[in-house]
Amino acid sequence: MAFGAFATATTAAEPAARRKSPIALLLLLPGLFYLGLFFLVPLLSLVITSLQEPDPLIFGQYQNAFRWENYVTVLEQYWPQAVRSFGFAAVATLCALLIGFPLAYFIGITLRRWPLLQALALVLVIAPFFISFLLRTIAWKQIFSDEGPVVGFLQSLAILPPGVAITGSAFAVIFGLTYNFIPFMTLPIYTSLERLDLRYVEAGGDLYASPRSTFFRVTLPLAAPGIMSGTLLTFIPAAGDYINASREFLGSTDTAMIGNVIEANFLVLQNFPAAAALSLVLMAAILVLVSVYVKRSGTEDLL
Numbered sequence: 610m611a612f613g614a615f616a617t618a619t620t621a622a623e624p625a626a627r628r629k630s631p632i633a634l635l636l637l638l639p640g641l642f643y644l645g646l647f648f649l650v651p652l653l654s655l656v657i658t659s660l661q662e663p664d665p666l667i668f669g670q671y672q673n674a675f676r677w678e679n680y681v682t683v684l685e686q687y688w689p690q691a692v693r694s695f696g697f698a699a700v701a702t703l704c705a706l707l708i709g710f711p712l713a714y715f716i717g718i719t720l721r722r723w724p725l726l727q728a729l730a731l732v733l734v735i736a737p738f739f740i741s742f743l744l745r746t747i748a749w750k751q752i753f754s755d756e757g758p759v760v761g762f763l764q765s766l767a768i769l770p771p772g773v774a775i776t777g778s779a780f781a782v783i784f785g786l787t788y789n790f791i792p793f794m795t796l797p798i799y800t801s802l803e804r805l806d807l808r809y810v811e812a813g814g815d816l817y818a819s820p821r822s823t824f825f826r827v828t829l830p831l832a833a834p835g836i837m838s839g840t841l842l843t844f845i846p847a848a849g850d851y852i853n854a855s856r857e858f859l860g861s862t863d864t865a866m867i868g869n870v871i872e873a874n875f876l877v878l879q880n881f882p883a884a885a886a887l888s889l890v891l892m893a894a895i896l897v898l899v900s901v902y903v904k905r906s907g908t909e910d911l912l
Contacts (some may be wrong), residue, residue, distance in 0.1 A: 801835030
């Protein structure tokens, strides 16, 4: 009887809880308003702009239409830059992972016994954020310049032939992307490793597993959420970056990415429909790639 009364009371309480749901909705309204105003409205404006056509009466002006051919035109014209963007972003993400994981492991596992050193190492990882993104990229441009120390050192060792520049090459662009986004890879992995219970690692040793086997069967799977988050936080902005690949910084005309094309169409050519169409294509391509990546990695909760 007591159990039945408890179940009845619980069932009766559920509609009451549902009746209070408008309060939760009211609490969500500011966030929904912000999302609608600063995301949905600009997105809708971008879609409308991407379908515009040139005004036949006023040169350089565009009028609203349903010109879906804009998407076909930009894909035919700028597909090399799109492929290059995703290729550079993928390589930079892999390089950031190869650098960021050992760094995060050292901070989160090795330095766990020394909290002060651990905090200092974290500050050093975050420190580049205190300097402007542009200033950091310009600094690397000076370092990699023809008169810089790197080129002179490589040429003295006969590694770099005379007359061959580092700036303006694919290497310089990928290096810049990797350097600028390493903290985005390191911090999520550190967060996962810092919460790792070392007793699991010790249990692997007690069961006669080799350090290599323990790493791949225990440490790496438990760090997977951080790896997935770091990969997404690195790949997404790297694919749309236009600073590192710009001719004014580390890139050249031959290394232009899709972000440079969008910038040129918006600010220089003022071909707003093409720029808007490219922006939407980039957004859709990243969304598809990220969805497939997360689905195959088994971490759908990240979406």
